[in-house]
Amino acid sequence: MVSIAIADVNYPPASTGQIWQWLGEVSDPEIPVISVTDLGIIRAVEWQGTECVITITPTYSGCPAMDVIAEEIGKTLQAHGINTPSIVYQLSPAWNTDWMTEAGKQKLSGYGIAPPQQQVVDISSIQRYREVQPAIACPQCGSVDTQLVSQFGSTACKALYKCKACLEPFDYFKPH
Ligand SMILES: [Zn+2]
Incomplete structure (x- = not known):
């Protein structure tokens, strides 16, 4: 294990583009073939100082899967060395199914x-x-x-x- 010193000046440890790619590995707990990026729920990935902030718009307010998704995103990014990603929910504008990518729709269809x-x-x-x-x-x-x-x-x-x-x-x- 490599421990990162508090005074580490090597920030950010990954580009936002790289983080988007990692988020593509996080699947929807209800439909494992599609990722959270396929779903179109990731609104923004940004570095605020040393903090990685991921902004998500839930598919449903109160959709129980969202807590699982937030946890999975946290785990995935931590596995890639992003220590304490912050997940921020943005409720407006509301997510709609048009935000789903074409690739995501095709994967859904392939999944039945x-x-x-x-x-x-x-x-x-x-x-x-x-x-x-x-x-x-x-x-x-x-x-x-x-x-x-x-x-x-x-x-x-x-x-x-x-x-x-x-x-x-x-x-x-x-x-x-
Ligand atoms: Zn049929």
Whole structure:
């Protein structure tokens, strides 16, 4: 073990670009194939003096996974020699599924979860606005002949769908 003296002038010990790469190794505890950078929840990485500050926007306020994510980020950075990273939560603007990277969406699909789609608002009805669910493609067979079974799948962030073509149920990562 190498101990770092308090008077160490070798700061920062890693560039912010390097830290972004390390954050790419931290996976979402609920969907291990995607990283926190794929999710788009990391807002900023910066050095404030000798302190490494990571700013995160939670996917949900009160999402229990966020505590796990913060802990994992701390552990990962400590393993790379960043001693006491600070995790700061930024709640506004709220995270939305558009912040997820394309690579992240592809990994979701490969994992069997239909990635979030843009919300469409149908204004053809004069009386009222209504949200139209876009066709959700089955991550198994690609068919869009799918049906919403439940607004809540394995977690509150996901809805449960069933594919009418291959008859497989699957989770849909709900946009918000
Ligand atoms: Zn299918």
